Amino acid sequence: MRPPVIEAIKIENYRALQDVEIKKLKPFTVLVGPNGSGKSTLFDVFAFMETSFTIGIRNAWDRRGGLQQLRSRGTSGPIAIQISYREEPKANLLTYRLEIDEERGRPVVSREWLRWTAGAAQGRPRHVLDFQNGSGYVVNEATGKKSEEVLDGPDRLAVNALGQFKSHPRVAALRRFISGWYLSYLSVAEERKSPTAGPQERLSQSGDNISNVLQYLKENHPERLQSVMKALREAIPTLDRVDYETSPDGRLVLFIKDSPFSDPVLASNASDGTLKLLSYLTLLYGPDPAPFIGIEEPENHLYSSVLPGLAQQCRQSSERSQVLVTTHSHEFVNSCKPDEVIALYRGADGYTRVVRPNNLPLVVDMLDQGALLGSLWQESYFEQLPEPKTPVADLGERA
Template identity: 40%
Template sequence: MRIETLNLKNFKVFKDARIGSIPAFCVVVGANGTGKSTLFDTFGFLKDCLTYNVSVALQKRGGFSQVVTRGAGDDADIVIELQYRMEIEGYERLVTYRLEIGQEKNKPVVNRELLRYKRSSYGSPFNFLNFSKGKGYAINNEEDFKASDKELTREQQSLDGTDILAIKGLGQFQRFKAANAFRQMIENWHVSDFHIDAARGSKDVTGYAEHLSQRGDNLQLIANSLYENDRKTFERILQAMKERVPGIGDITPESTSDGRLLLKFRDGAFQDPFIDRYVSDGTIKMFAYLVLLYDPKPHPLLCIEEPENQLYPQLMTELAEEFRGYSNRGGQVFVSTHSPDFLNAAKLEEVFWLVKQDGYTEIRRAADDPQLQAYMEDGGQMGWLWKHGFFPGADPR
């Protein structure tokens, strides 16, 4: 499943913004304060709404008043709508999910939640899930969707509250196929909040973790699991490290006498390995990214903010290649960056930029700009063009 379109209304700086024709590898640039983190937080917000509920997701961000766009009005709804492609009963369909969140008596309310797609190549999309304020219906015989002459069965449902997503409850059941697939997709999104300090040092050897955490604080545990249970994947990661980071000879997880895990890095110039406490930030970060990108059960969506931090500029091309490789294997990757070197590795159709005007942000697609297209056809590079002010409205000055 790949997200193709995202529409935002009254979500922080995005009063009414749209990003369309989203590629599998999407690079976002913009000045500080234009909303790059907010754009990525759209995915984090939806995941929090699903994992907890809408009230908790809003509270984590300061409450409804801090999330709704300033000046939108007391009766304004926060609207998030995304379109993505998925296979349903042997057919690939463009599915639309729309969420409208408002307030009643100072409490968040899901005013509308829709999941829809077309039954055939013609006609209007059909609502397979339609809820408002905790009540609604879902279609439970979606296997009949391709036969337009068959009647679809609506199953009426009531949720436990008006701030709960219908896909949270109904998505647990296979008979609600679209809701089930969408729930699984959101649950497996990875919105990175990587911290070098959290990734360093010894960690408890006990515990279970299937994926690298958002903060990277279980890096040793994941590396050890791969080392012991999936040596082929671990060797692929190690080989990529050797190719990307000069001097790396070997990486091994090692248990300590007190039941802790360490990562040991061997430099080709030295006989004794270094524990990760003494390895550069860039080396740790690159290893963590590779562990994430070569996950045996990859995430359908990755959001990575400013991967260039702590990394040498010369590594930007290689890192962009790794992200693009992940997207070519079926995942989708969103990356925000301030690095011209990283941007130089991006293609015209992969780049979007944010422009903030009168307090609100709009999203522009590089491929839609004739001047940028002409420069790229003449052999230009995106990073050079961005650095020298050829992205209209992007320069904060």
């Protein structure tokens, strides 16, 4: 059974995302737009949620400079993040909303609720959980009875606290869902490291345990490792194999061998692009992938001809995980479907606006005539986006 899929997200007062709502999200979604349009900010919303659930709101809040740095300029009120999702394809729609304000420099969960929407014949949406400033109620889903609860602080998440009880299965499922999100911040410098030996099931956000994950796949899921290697060779035909050895001091040393040569090279001397692509494929082909995977600008370090194949692999992986990608690459977008792509841009007020290419008649008509989606975006057919201006120095003679 596949994990839940987010169908809509609404964000208020989060930096440039002052009032943004995106509906009809697909299992594979690609964000495009110029620099400063809000792509990374939207990506960070998901990272903020994941950190809040796994480490704590205070940590997520302080990392980003608190309310002064997070709240949209010129606005008041709390930051709000709302997601609508289904636990299964035909299940009722669930909506979770989190509002965070600040008191005396500390984050406060001013409102948090979870509700489910039944069919039209079953009436209006029903709250499963509803809390304000650390107190509220949760509904026992077996008996339908409300239970008043008080958390041990206004910066605590009710879903995190109550999601540990079997009597609240929807709350528990939401807690597991968000806690399991994976936001990629892969670093080639980290991927070159030689970690302590030992299999690890999941790739870290930085990729510093890529050798450990390969060890895990080799020992437990060799067919998955073969799929990773097959996809890597298709993208890099000269590649022979990727393997690791355990050094005398108990570390995993990753090496890469090209077919024209007899001796492999250490990962520390390998191509940046090879290491980056290896990490992406290991992430996407994992036997038990994260329910939500975020990848920011995968084109960095990769040759343009590799990107269409990577887009296809992301779509294939979206059958098991929801995949969100931000990109500046038209080659990547050329392999996407119109309803998978969302363009972001800044309006005249400085806040982010959303454009859906599949809602633009001219774009749809040109696609029907054989145009490529990424090329249309590159040529500004999605929207008349503000062009960045480069200051020009005055090279004239000085008086």
